[in-house]
Amino acid sequence: MSQDPLPSANPGPTATRSAPASPAGASVARREGREKVTGTARYAAEHTPPGCAYAWPVPATICRGRVLAFDTRAALALPGACTVLTHENAPCLAPPDDPALELLQNDRVPHHGWYVALAVADTLEAARAVAAAVRVTYETETHDVRLTAGHPHLYTPESVNGGYPAISERGDFEGAFAAAPATLDATYAVPPLHNHPMEPHAATARWKDGHLTVHDSSQGATLVRDELAALFGLGKDEVTVVSEHVGGGFGCKGTPRPQAVLAAMAARYTGRPVKLALPRRQLAAVVGHRAPTLQRVRLGATHDGVLTALAHEVATHTSTVKEFVEQAAVPARVMYAAPHSRTGHRVVALDVPSPSWMRAPGEAPGMFALESAVDELAVLLDIDPIDLRVRNEPGTEPDSGRPFSSRHLVDCLQDGARRFGWLPRDPRPAVRRAGGLLVGTGVAAATYPVYLGGSDAEAHADADGGYRVRVNATDIGTGARTVLTQIAAAALGVPESRIRIEIGSSDLPDAPVAGGSAGTGSWGWAVHKACTALAGRLRDLDGPLPADGVTETADTRQENAEPSPYARHAFGAHFAEVRVDTVTGTVRVHRLLGVFAAGHILNPRTARSQFIGGMTMGLGMALTEGSTLDPAFGDFTPNDLAGYHVPVCADVPAIEAYWIDEDDPHLNPMGTKGIGEIGIVGTAAAIANAVRHATGVRLRDLPLTPDKLLPHLARLS
Amino acid sequence: MESSPQPAAAARTTAATAERSDMVLHVNGVPYPLTLDHRTTVLDALREHLDLTGAKKGCDHGQCGACTVLVDGRRANSCLLLAVAQNGRRITTVEGLAEGDRLHPLQEAFLDRDAFQCGYCTPGQLCSAVGLLAEAADGFPSSVTPDTAAPGAPVPLTADEIRERMSGNLCRCGAYPRIVDAVGDVRDGGIRTGQDVAS
Numbered sequence: 010m011s012q013d014p015l016p017s018a019n020p021g022p023t024a025t026r027s028a029p030a031s032p033a034g035a036s037v038a039r040r041e042g043r044e045k046v047t048g049t050a051r052y053a054a055e056h057t058p059p060g061c062a063y064a065w066p067v068p069a070t071i072c073r074g075r076v077l078a079f080d081t082r083a084a085l086a087l088p089g090a091c092t093v094l095t096h097e098n099a100p101c102l103a104p105p106d107d108p109a110l111e112l113l114q115n116d117r118v119p120h121h122g123w124y125v126a127l128a129v130a131d132t133l134e135a136a137r138a139v140a141a142a143v144r145v146t147y148e149t150e151t152h153d154v155r156l157t158a159g160h161p162h163l164y165t166p167e168s169v170n171g172g173y174p175a176i177s178e179r180g181d182f183e184g185a186f187a188a189a190p191a192t193l194d195a196t197y198a199v200p201p202l203h204n205h206p207m208e209p210h211a212a213t214a215r216w217k218d219g220h221l222t223v224h225d226s227s228q229g230a231t232l233v234r235d236e237l238a239a240l241f242g243l244g245k246d247e248v249t250v251v252s253e254h255v256g257g258g259f260g261c262k263g264t265p266r267p268q269a270v271l272a273a274m275a276a277r278y279t280g281r282p283v284k285l286a287l288p289r290r291q292l293a294a295v296v297g298h299r300a301p302t303l304q305r306v307r308l309g310a311t312h313d314g315v316l317t318a319l320a321h322e323v324a325t326h327t328s329t330v331k332e333f334v335e336q337a338a339v340p341a342r343v344m345y346a347a348p349h350s351r352t353g354h355r356v357v358a359l360d361v362p363s364p365s366w367m368r369a370p371g372e373a374p375g376m377f378a379l380e381s382a383v384d385e386l387a388v389l390l391d392i393d394p395i396d397l398r399v400r401n402e403p404g405t406e407p408d409s410g411r412p413f414s415s416r417h418l419v420d421c422l423q424d425g426a427r428r429f430g431w432l433p434r435d436p437r438p439a440v441r442r443a444g445g446l447l448v449g450t451g452v453a454a455a456t457y458p459v460y461l462g463g464s465d466a467e468a469h470a471d472a473d474g475g476y477r478v479r480v481n482a483t484d485i486g487t488g489a490r491t492v493l494t495q496i497a498a499a500a501l502g503v504p505e506s507r508i509r510i511e512i513g514s515s516d517l518p519d520a521p522v523a524g525g526s527a528g529t530g531s532w533g534w535a536v537h538k539a540c541t542a543l544a545g546r547l548r549d550l551d552g553p554l555p556a557d558g559v560t561e562t563a564d565t566r567q568e569n570a571e572p573s574p575y576a577r578h579a580f581g582a583h584f585a586e587v588r589v590d591t592v593t594g595t596v597r598v599h600r601l602l603g604v605f606a607a608g609h610i611l612n613p614r615t616a617r618s619q620f621i622g623g624m625t626m627g628l629g630m631a632l633t634e635g636s637t638l639d640p641a642f643g644d645f646t647p648n649d650l651a652g653y654h655v656p657v658c659a660d661v662p663a664i665e666a667y668w669i670d671e672d673d674p675h676l677n678p679m680g681t682k683g684i685g686e687i688g689i690v691g692t693a694a695a696i697a698n699a700v701r702h703a704t705g706v707r708l709r710d711l712p713l714t715p716d717k718l719l720p721h722l723a724r725l726s
Numbered sequence: 727m728e729s730s731p732q733p734a735a736a737a738r739t740t741a742a743t744a745e746r747s748d749m750v751l752h753v754n755g756v757p758y759p760l761t762l763d764h765r766t767t768v769l770d771a772l773r774e775h776l777d778l779t780g781a782k783k784g785c786d787h788g789q790c791g792a793c794t795v796l797v798d799g800r801r802a803n804s805c806l807l808l809a810v811a812q813n814g815r816r817i818t819t820v821e822g823l824a825e826g827d828r829l830h831p832l833q834e835a836f837l838d839r840d841a842f843q844c845g846y847c848t849p850g851q852l853c854s855a856v857g858l859l860a861e862a863a864d865g866f867p868s869s870v871t872p873d874t875a876a877p878g879a880p881v882p883l884t885a886d887e888i889r890e891r892m893s894g895n896l897c898r899c900g901a902y903p904r905i906v907d908a909v910g911d912v913r914d915g916g917i918r919t920g921q922d923v924a925s
């Protein structure tokens with residue numbers, strides 16, 4: 010019964026394609042599935058070399074200042090204690106690329122939760138006790154962790170995450186907005202959000218004959234290898250980083266994180282292998298978060314709903330450690346054909362933990378605001394929100410003027426509307442009930458850019474007819490092993506069963522991280538190139554294969570360095586039906602449906618899981634997830650899974666994901682756009698728009714919790 | 727690099743002390759005599775002492791369900807159980823669900839339905855699902871079981887019942903719809919109970 014419950018692809022009305030860009034496209038089961046369901050797949054903390062010691066970090070309990078002194082006497086007197094590393098005795102590191110990795114190098118405390126020491130002991134229990142017994146004296150300075158729209162230290166950065174300019178203007182926004190017959194001016198807020206993959210960051214490090222080997226929970230072992238080599242002054246060939254199975258990442262394992270560096274330091278200091286699994290409650294402060302955003306959207310339109318002016322202005326925070334600016338206004342440069350537009354970002358460096366990547370950075374929070382605003386305009390003008398979007402469909406990318414390599418947003422909206430049963434829809438709010446609950450439906454669009462990175466790969470043909478493909482891709486749950494095997498099989502023209510795939514170690518050919526929805530496109534391109542070359546070599550071969558087989562390597566850096574003349578983005582449409590309890594203020598999602606146009610879908614089975622997974626995280630963003638920074642103690646208050654509510658099974662109804670299989674020749678040899686992130690992008694806005702339809706209440710602050718909704722519902726219950 | 731102190735306790739004592747006790751944990755049918763620190767949880771005993779790393783640590787606080795195992799046939803968060811208090815108990819982990827090469831029907835169903843992505847929550851989901859089927863068969867109500875249900879009678883496992891009863895097991899990859907489908911497949915096809923696999 011392994012057939013998919015849904016058709017594998019549905020060619021949309023305009024997405025005609027004669028032959029697929031690649032023969033891959035079958036619903037192939039995950040290669041490592043059996044290991045995962047039998048518990049034999051080993052993750053980073055599940056390697057325990059003989060003599061392994063355990064480490065436990067000591068986080069700072071102040072938000073700004075410096076360490077005056079450590080008292081480790083009581084800690085070191087505990088049974089099993091091995092050492093306590095601090096900036097006074099820890100190995101010196103070269104200055105890191107990422108200042109957040111400058112660990113135990115000086116007395117400075119830039120935020121609450123910053124690691125000031127590391128306890129090492131014979132057992133896990135002892136390490137935890139030793140860490141708890143370390144006494145630290147601090148000198149504290151006043152701190153500020155409060156982002157406000159009028160914060161005096163907000164500034165315009167040079168660029169925002171992704172390398173985009175902070176500000177982009179075309180035409181005369183202010184003039185056009187002032188002259189517009191219909192206008193909307195609204196401010197939306199997205200709180201800090203936490204990635205919280207189910208596997209906490211962990212590393213097991215050991216040194217042998219000068220060679221450092223680290224099992225690390227990361228989204229890219231090549232990058233971690235490079236960073237560790239630089240930090241410890243080693244050659245890249247003196248470090249091996251293995252990330253064979255990774256329990257999710259969603260961005261927070263996309264850059265090297267403290268556990269790998271600390272475990273390597275401790276192993277070096279003690280001469281023993283050291284295992285360090287970061288405690289869940291410490292993660293929020295040290296592995297990045299989605300920075301909060303305050304987003305003002307102004308729309309000017311004709312009475313027919315044609316946009317004449319669009320402004321999206323974002324205020325956000327970063328830490329004093331480094332500048333990371335959530336690019337929430339960038340999707341507004343892609344979406345709608347407004348002749349006059351202004352998009353901009355300002356940021357303030359606060360005494361907060363450093364923000365970083367979280368699934369669809371920029372797009373996820375930015376599209377909540379933009380797509381809520383578009384819905385507000387539709388309500389204002391009494392135009393169906395799908396029609397309104399169709400009326401503002403651009404011919405070329407609005408900001409750049411470049412043609413789209415492919416854009417099937419309207420098809421996604423229309424196909425989704427048909428599948429969801431969008432029409433007939435009474436636009437009046439608060440007039441539908443089911444079992445005493447108010448019912449509403451909402452729609453939102455989604456977009457996510459196509460990123461690609463250069464990669465190496467190697468393909469080898471054995472003399473006995475088998476094949477081996479090697480590339481340091483990382484499977485964080487995406488199905489990378491499986492889809493890369495499909496790409497290789499298609500290029501070689503052999504069944505997948507003949508191919509062995511090796512991924513997840515920095516000793517394999519270098520490859521970029523699993524991030525930016527770029528994995529399949531980037532690694533796959535190199536695999537495709539190596540396998541195509543190998544297939545050519547085998548065709549030309551006279552006689553049998555040499556005993557040691559034939560190997561081809563590929564490097565796609567040059568192809569990837571060439572800028573594309575096209576604007577390349579995936580698009581999607583999200584539909585939500587919610588039920589609202591007017592007595593409790595509780596919103597429950599009754600159903601979610603997404604239709605995506607993300608290039609050629611190589612594996613419908615694993616692709617659907619990714620789309621649904623993204624939509625589920627979007628449901629959390631809409632209804633349950635929201636972190637807060639306590640102004641006094643300066644750190645995230647909901648710092649574990651009891652305080653920070655990721656959706657549970659009972660929160661998640663039937664979710665359906667469909668796609669329009671695009672034939673886009675301007676991407677890569679497989680014709681893929683990337684699917685890991687777009688699923689989250691429009692979900693929160695679709696749900697918020699549905700809540701508005703159900704209740705007449707427009708909430709602009711996520712998440713849509715009962716305390717925010719209930720005060721508005723008294724008249725309805 | 728600074729010179730490093732020698733490990734203090736390379737040779738661990740196995741004798742019981744004020745801090746450690748002898749105990750026997752029966753895991754997947756095998757008795758393991760152990761001398762463990764009183765602070766050691768069942769989860770850490772499995773992962774760090776028995777090299778049974780199938781049960782996962784997601785939070786160590788009873789908040790995520792990744793560490794779910796069966797104790798005498800009932801599911802439990804093994805991060806919340808001190809090993810010393812489980813002396814003599816029969817523990818089933820994900821490694822004990824299959825019979826040799828023959829997977830448990832739930833494992834088959836999870837594979838068939840692609841009911842996971844990263845796989846980190848999966849061992850806990852599987853053990854939890856085994857426990858769930860037994861609980862429903864034994865008439866344990868959940869908060870969505872109708873008030874009118876006969877006490878003690880087997881509870882029909884609707885999709886809502888499955889969702890409710892699986893809600894102690896977080897999946898950040900968002901595999902929930904397929905997990906519900908997979909459990910539903912096994913409900914429809916018949917399954918061994920938790921008691922069976924624990925023995």
Ligand code: FES
Binds near residue numbers: 783784786788794803
């Ligand atoms: S690890 Fe036990 S419930 Fe999370």
Ligand code: FES
Binds near residue numbers: 256845846847897899
């Ligand atoms: S499969 Fe990744 S957390 Fe469930």
